[in-house]
Amino acid sequence: MKRSLPSAIDIDDQPGHNIRRLHQISVGIFLQELGELGITPVQYAALQTVSNHPGIDQRTLARTIALDASTTGGVVDRMESRGWLERRTSPEDRRSRQLVLTDTGMALLAEAVPAMLQAQEHILAPLSERQRGEFMKLLRLLVNTNNEHSRAPSEAMR
Numbered sequence: 715m716k717r718s719l720p721s722a723i724d725i726d727d728q729p730g731h732n733i734r735r736l737h738q739i740s741v742g743i744f745l746q747e748l749g750e751l752g753i754t755p756v757q758y759a760a761l762q763t764v765s766n767h768p769g770i771d772q773r774t775l776a777r778t779i780a781l782d783a784s785t786t787g788g789v790v791d792r793m794e795s796r797g798w799l800e801r802r803t804s805p806e807d808r809r810s811r812q813l814v815l816t817d818t819g820m821a822l823l824a825e826a827v828p829a830m831l832q833a834q835e836h837i838l839a840p841l842s843e844r845q846r847g848e849f850m851k852l853l854r855l856l857v858n859t860n861n862e863h864s865r866a867p868s869e870a871m872r
Contacts, residue, residue: 739837740837743833747830747833751825752796753826756781757792757798759779760775760786760793760799761793761819762823763779764814764819765815768815769812770813771804772811775813777867780864798822799813802814
């Protein structure tokens with residue numbers, strides 16, 4: 715039995731391919747803007763979340779920034795070894811560890827925020843203000859609607 719060749723598909727017309735490419739571009743721009751600080755996008759998300767929610771536990775952090783628990787553990791370990799945050803025993807549950815930024819972590823975050831905002835501006839630069847609003851609205855719709863399909867669904871804190 716002879717198999718027919720599948721029809722040609724232009725990968726540039728596929729949303730998944732373009733989302734992957736945009737992620738690569740986004741990370742590249744982030745590292746251009748913040749590379750000298752030695753912080754990754756995931757570390758930035760963790761620092762900002764711990765800053766927004768001092769005392770957050772590691773599991774809640776993982777769910778909030780949509781990472782699996784083992785990856786989050788490695789991220790927290792590296793950030794702790796760099797002196798950016800510390801784990802403290804929870805006064806309510808001695809088995810639980812709360813995460814708090816150190817003075818070094820707060821200083822790093824204060825330095826990182828303007829560069830991170832510049833990176834976001836660079837990413838969205840080709841879009842008009844109206845297009846940016848629509849893009850972000852549609853992006854949130856796709857992420858929120860498809861969240862359950864992630865290997866590490868987000869349970870964002872608001």
